Amino acid sequence: MSQTFVEKVLAKKAGLAETKPGQIVEVIPDVALSHDNTAPIYGIFQKMGGEKVFNPDMHAITLDHAAPAPSTQHAENHRIIRQFVKEQGINNFFEVGRGICHQILVEEGLALPGEVVLGSDSHTPHAGVMGAFGAGIGRSEMASIWALGNLWLRVPESLKIVVNGQLNPGVTAKDLALYVIGDLGNDGGLSMSVEWHGEAIQALSLSSRAVLPNMMAEMGAKNSYVAPDQVVFDYLKGRAKRPYEPLYPDPDASYAGVIEYDASKLEPMVAAPHRVDNVRPLSEYAGTHVDQAFLGTCTNGRLEDLAAAAGVLTGRKVAPGTRLIVIPASSQVYLEALKAGYIQIFIEAGAVVESPGCGPCMGNHMGVPAVGEVSISSANRNFRGRMGTRESEIYLASPAVVAASAVGRNQAPEGPVGHITFSHCQPSRPAIAQVGRLVSAIWQQQTANQRQATQDSSPTLRQARKVHEGDKP
Amino acid sequence: MKTIKGRVWKYGDDVNTDVIFPGKYTYTVSDPKEMPQYALEDLDARFAKEVKPGDIIVAGKNWGNGSSREQAVTCLKEAGVGAIVARSFARIYGRNCINSALPALTCSEAVDAIQDGEVIEIDMQAGQIQCAAGTFHFPPLPANVLAIVEAGGLIEYTRQQLAAKKQNEA
Numbered sequence: 001m002s003q004t005f006v007e008k009v010l011a012k013k014a015g016l017a018e019t020k021p022g023q024i025v026e027v028i029p030d031v032a033l034s035h036d037n038t039a040p041i042y043g044i045f046q047k048m049g050g051e052k053v054f055n056p057d058m059h060a061i062t063l064d065h066a067a068p069a070p071s072t073q074h075a076e077n078h079r080i081i082r083q084f085v086k087e088q089g090i091n092n093f094f095e096v097g098r099g100i101c102h103q104i105l106v107e108e109g110l111a112l113p114g115e116v117v118l119g120s121d122s123h124t125p126h127a128g129v130m131g132a133f134g135a136g137i138g139r140s141e142m143a144s145i146w147a148l149g150n151l152w153l154r155v156p157e158s159l160k161i162v163v164n165g166q167l168n169p170g171v172t173a174k175d176l177a178l179y180v181i182g183d184l185g186n187d188g189g190l191s192m193s194v195e196w197h198g199e200a201i202q203a204l205s206l207s208s209r210a211v212l213p214n215m216m217a218e219m220g221a222k223n224s225y226v227a228p229d230q231v232v233f234d235y236l237k238g239r240a241k242r243p244y245e246p247l248y249p250d251p252d253a254s255y256a257g258v259i260e261y262d263a264s265k266l267e268p269m270v271a272a273p274h275r276v277d278n279v280r281p282l283s284e285y286a287g288t289h290v291d292q293a294f295l296g297t298c299t300n301g302r303l304e305d306l307a308a309a310a311g312v313l314t315g316r317k318v319a320p321g322t323r324l325i326v327i328p329a330s331s332q333v334y335l336e337a338l339k340a341g342y343i344q345i346f347i348e349a350g351a352v353v354e355s356p357g358c359g360p361c362m363g364n365h366m367g368v369p370a371v372g373e374v375s376i377s378s379a380n381r382n383f384r385g386r387m388g389t390r391e392s393e394i395y396l397a398s399p400a401v402v403a404a405s406a407v408g409r410n411q412a413p414e415g416p417v418g419h420i421t422f423s424h425c426q427p428s429r430p431a432i433a434q435v436g437r438l439v440s441a442i443w444q445q446q447t448a449n450q451r452q453a454t455q456d457s458s459p460t461l462r463q464a465r466k467v468h469e470g471d472k473p
Numbered sequence: 474m475k476t477i478k479g480r481v482w483k484y485g486d487d488v489n490t491d492v493i494f495p496g497k498y499t500y501t502v503s504d505p506k507e508m509p510q511y512a513l514e515d516l517d518a519r520f521a522k523e524v525k526p527g528d529i530i531v532a533g534k535n536w537g538n539g540s541s542r543e544q545a546v547t548c549l550k551e552a553g554v555g556a557i558v559a560r561s562f563a564r565i566y567g568r569n570c571i572n573s574a575l576p577a578l579t580c581s582e583a584v585d586a587i588q589d590g591e592v593i594e595i596d597m598q599a600g601q602i603q604c605a606a607g608t609f610h611f612p613p614l615p616a617n618v619l620a621i622v623e624a625g626g627l628i629e630y631t632r633q634q635l636a637a638k639k640q641n642e643a
Contacts (some may be wrong), residue, residue: 024615040503048631049639066500073500122540122565138543138569144631148638152617186487187535191564220538222564362540363496383491383539390515 002250004158005225006193009133009247013116021157021256026150030242031110031127032058033119034142035101036065039080041120044143053088054149060092060101060110061085064357067096070365099330099356102126102214102298106206107332109239113228113246118142118151123298123380125221128213129206130236131228131246133193136217156222157256158193158249163200165264172308173208174300174378174398176200177215178269180261182279183465190220192256195249197227200263206231207302214299215380218276225249265464270376271396274384282401290395291373293324293406297361300378300399301329303336309403310342316407318350324406325352325367327359351406363388376405476596477555477576479527481604482520483589486533490566492516493537493545508544509552526553529595531587533559537566543573550575556595558602558611560584571618572627578602583609 003011007019014025034041038061045053053059061081069075078096085093094104102123105111113131117124120142127134137151145151161180167173181188194216201209213224228246236244268282295301295309306328318324326346328334334356337343346353352367359366361379368388369375375387375394382394397405490496492515494508502508513520530536530549536559537545546569549557556576570577576597586606587593593604600613614622624630 024617026617044628048628049635136565138565138572140543140572140627141568144627147631147635186538187561187563190535190561191567220535220563381539383489385491385496388497 002253004160004193004253004255005131005195005227005247005249006133006156006158006223007253008249009114009116010153010155012114012247013133019155021155023155024152025155026152027116028150029058029118029145030112030115030132031060031105031117031119032142032145033060033062033101033105033117033121033124035062035121036067036074036077036081037120037139038084039077041139041142041146042080042084044140045146048143048147050143050147053090053146056089057091058149059088059090059146060094060105060108061090062094062098062101062104063096064094064098064100064104065362066364067357068355069096074364096357097331097355099328099333100298100301100358102210103302103329103333106130106210107239107330109236109241112236112240112242112244113232114244118145122217123214125216125224126210126214126298128216128224129210129226130232131225133223133225134213135223154191156191156193158195158253159189159221160195160197160255160258162258162260163196163198163263164260165200165262166203167200167263167266170400171263171266171268172398172400173204173211174215174396175266175269176261176263177211178271178276178279178396179266179464181215181219181277182269182271184219184259184277186218186275186277187220188277189216189224191222192220194219194221194224195227195255196225198260198263200261201226202229205304206235207304210302211299215276218380259465261464263464268398268401270401271382273382273393273395276380276382276396282397285395288395289374290322290376290405292367292369292375293318293322293402294327294360294367294375294377294379295324295399295402296327296329296359297377297379298329298358299380300402301327301333301356303333303340305378305399306333306337306342306346307340308398308400310337310340310345312400312403312407313345313349313351316349318406322406323352323367324350324403325354325360327354327366328356330356349407360387362386369394376402378402476594477527477529478594479529479555479592480525481529481531481587481589481591481593482517482524483587484516484530484532484536486560487535487538488516488532489539490537490542490545490563491539494542494548496540496542499542499544502544505547505551508548512548512552521552524552524554527555528553529555529593530557531559531584531589531593532557533584534561536562537569538563543569546570546573546575558583558587558595571614571621574622574624574626574629576614576622578611580609580611583611 013027111127117127117134216224
């Protein structure tokens with residue numbers, strides 16, 4: 001029988017010839033990922049009567065959510081985790097400063113094609129960038145895996161997203177991810193396995209591809225998958241911790257929905273407060289003041305993201321009245337950015353560069369907004385209160401847009417900079433608007449004939465989607 | 474399993490975990506007994522004050538979307554909520570419910586029919602919901618999932634499994 005990726009990978013792990021959506025299977029994951037929440041999971045594990053973990057080599061543990069510790073309480077949490085790791089003989093432990101868990105699994109060759117990664121973190125679908133099954137689970141479930149080794153999983157329905165064509169300059173995987181989430185809604189892939197297909201996906205770098213499965217958590221997906229190709233295999237040479245066997249969906253597999261998009265019709269997008277599916281064209285946000293711009297996170301804190309921002313910031317300053325916080329996703333990214341000169345560009349521009357980790361993404365530390373402030377962030381989530389206070393607004397956008405939002409009018413020159421053209425810069429304050437105009441400049445030239453006023457952008461939002469009768473799940 | 478009977482608290486679509494149990498408490502409130510007082514704080518201030526054991530939450534689609542925090546289930550379980558009936562559940566939230574022995578039932582027809590404040594009765598064995606508008610059916614939980622709920626949650630279930638395993642090895 002023809003099968004989707006998830007039907008194949010769960011069949012393989014459950015020791016079955018095939019599986020169907022709705023079927024309950026028991027699997028032992030290849031990787032059990034936990035982070036700062038390892039200490040509370042340890043508490044649950046002990047309550048269960050657990051003494052030694054099922055398999056120490058299955059574990060990957062990072063300190064990244066509040067690291068280095070911002071308070072004694074957090075430090076105590078880390079102390080318990082270090083003690084646990086030592087007692088249990090867990091080798092894949094990554095100290096404060098090494099980086100964000102999802103990025104580390106990729107860099108360390110722990111998330112591998114055809115494998116199963118279960119993590120006590122909602123963005124675990126990120127592992128799909130390597131052709132793995134990655135899914136987030138709860139703390140008790142993680143403790144149960146530590147104790148028994150296995151967990152029950154329901155085989156999900158699969159959603160196939162095909163992206164044809166090519167992204168325009170200045171339009172990134174982040175814009176694509178936001179667009180699709182805006183189009184399908186925050187439950188558009190609820191409990192599903194979302195597969196990414198098409199020439200536009202294959203043309204993306206590994207770092208860009210990672211944005212897609214990472215952000216599918218915001219569409220409710222169980223996991224998300226990009227077919228591993230030579231780019232993945234080359235990256236894994238000398239890096240993969242185990243031999244692996246890539247798995248691919250059958251061409252005639254059965255999907256709950258197939259949705260096609262034309263990448264060439266996309267423009268830069270933002271997710272406006274307070275929902276990730278509140279997605280609008282960037283150009284609509286003329287005049288919006290930004291108090292803080294945050295570049296980093298598992299979504300967009302990699303070298304190419306920092307490069308895009310550095311391209312914008314070269315020879316420019318962060319505007320008075322705006323702060324720019326830069327947090328590389330990992331120590332490896334940090335080092336490469338240092339060698340490439342990006343860190344110097346950031347510091348000279350007046351940005352704050354902080355140690356690798358999640359930073360202010362979920363409001364723990366390292367630059368949380370004040371009441372009434374507006375942030376623009378390269379992260380994946382903009383829920384009310386996400387960065388600490390409910391009384392603030394968060395916009396989500398691509399790294400270049402985040403960087404450009406921090407640059408003041410006076411520093412914005414004429415002419416192309418990276419992918420962004422600074423030519424129609426008018427707002428009086430540092431503003432997303434400015435960027436909206438800047439980034440849109442190229443796009444507008446290319447699509448001038450198709451594009452009208454964007455007061456009501458729903459036609460714009462829909463236009464990249466090729467409509468199939470009854471294709472929406 | 475016994476039947477669940479209680480007053481309905483009806484809510485809409487897309488209620489996220491930040492609303493069910495605000496993120497600011499996740500690292501400061503760790504005792505489950507203290508969690509109910511913050512439940513649905515930003516959605517319905519009456520809930521925490523008036524909820525009674527056995528009460529049932531009836532909601533729209535995608536209940537519990539957002540973070541994977543179990544406190545968003547624990548705060549309702551500790552408040553005595555008997556079950557949640559929704560059009561759909563966010564994936565991790567639905568799992569967390571089962572693992573906390575809080576039945577999470579999917580039944581759109583019942584959600585349409587049930588009114589806020591009415592008393593309804595759920596028969597887990599028969600897979601049916603009795604309300605003023607009539608009787609509605611939901612697909613029964615798979616056997617291994619029901620075993621977790623019946624054990625009183627995943628912690629108790631794993632404890633029993635682990636104890637049995639140790640006994641076999643001894």
